[in-house]
Amino acid sequence: MRTLPLIPCVITAIALAACGDKRAESGDANAAEVPAVSPEPSSVSTPTTPASTGPVSFQDAKSAYTGKHYDEAVRLFTAYTSQKPDNVWGYYMLGLSSWKAGDRDQAVSAFRQAIEKDSTHVKSRLNLSRVLLEQGKAQEALPEVEATLRFDSTSNEGHRLLGRVKDELGDPTGAVEAFKRAIVLDPRDAWSMNNLGRVAIGQQNFVEALGPIARAIEIDWSVAAFQN
Structure with a gap:
């Protein structure tokens, strides 16, 4: 019976090993959430060859991004958005490129510009x-997450992010509800399961x-430290 007080410690050690550092959010956000963006609409003319001083095509800029040349992608998407200011995807990709390049302020600015062009751009x-x-x-x-869920209430990502926001704002009950909803929408959402476990740890549960957390590890053991 004297070993019983050790159970919370053992569980915590296992859980923290799975959870990783809750402050290290960039791994999942930058890797798992980068979508395959469609090229510019067919109504927009796209040059077939790169030009160093002429027009920049969406595909040229996207190629720099997918090739992990993020500073170059920022330069090209900056030029592209100047040439095609009505294409919301240009600002979106500028935001992703800036984020990957480590410039969060510019990323925020670009994403906000995309939203100004299309308020429904989830x-x-x-x-x-x-x-x-x-x-x-x-x-x-x-408010950005709440707007996302107004446009798409079935967004698993949206509910997961809402959980993260609620957790950061000191609302564990709201965080738990959001993570559980995300899991209902995607029963294999290991990130939400991990976060749900982390919130429980914070509540000493x-x-x-x-x-x-065990289920999250079962679903995706290859992820060494869940950081979402």
Whole structure:
């Protein structure tokens, strides 16, 4: 019986090993949430060859991004958005490129420009929310996530982000509800399971934490430290 007090410690050690550092948000946000963006609309003319001083095509800029030349992608998408100011995807990709290049302020600006062009652009709102969270601006991220869910209430990513925001704002009950909703929408959402477990740990509910974290590891053991 004397070993019973050790159970919370053991559970916590296992859980924290799975959770990683809750402050390290960039791994999932930058890697798992980068979508395959469609090229510019067919009505927009796209040069077939790169030009160093002439027009920049969406595909040229996107190639720099997918090739992980993020500073170059920022330069090209900056030029592209000047040439094609009505293409929301240009600003979106400028935001992603800036984020990857380490310039969060420029990423925020680009995502906001995309939203100004199209207020229903869910991907821009989602990634804007992620960058704001990285900047410690959960309160600013909240209306962006809420707007996303108004446009798409079935967005698993949206509910997961809402959970993160609620957690950062000190609302564990709201965070748990959001993470559980995200899991209902995607029963294999290991990130939300991990976060659900982490919130339980924060509430000293060690036994409750073990189930979702164990399930998260079962779904995706290859991820060494869940950081979302």
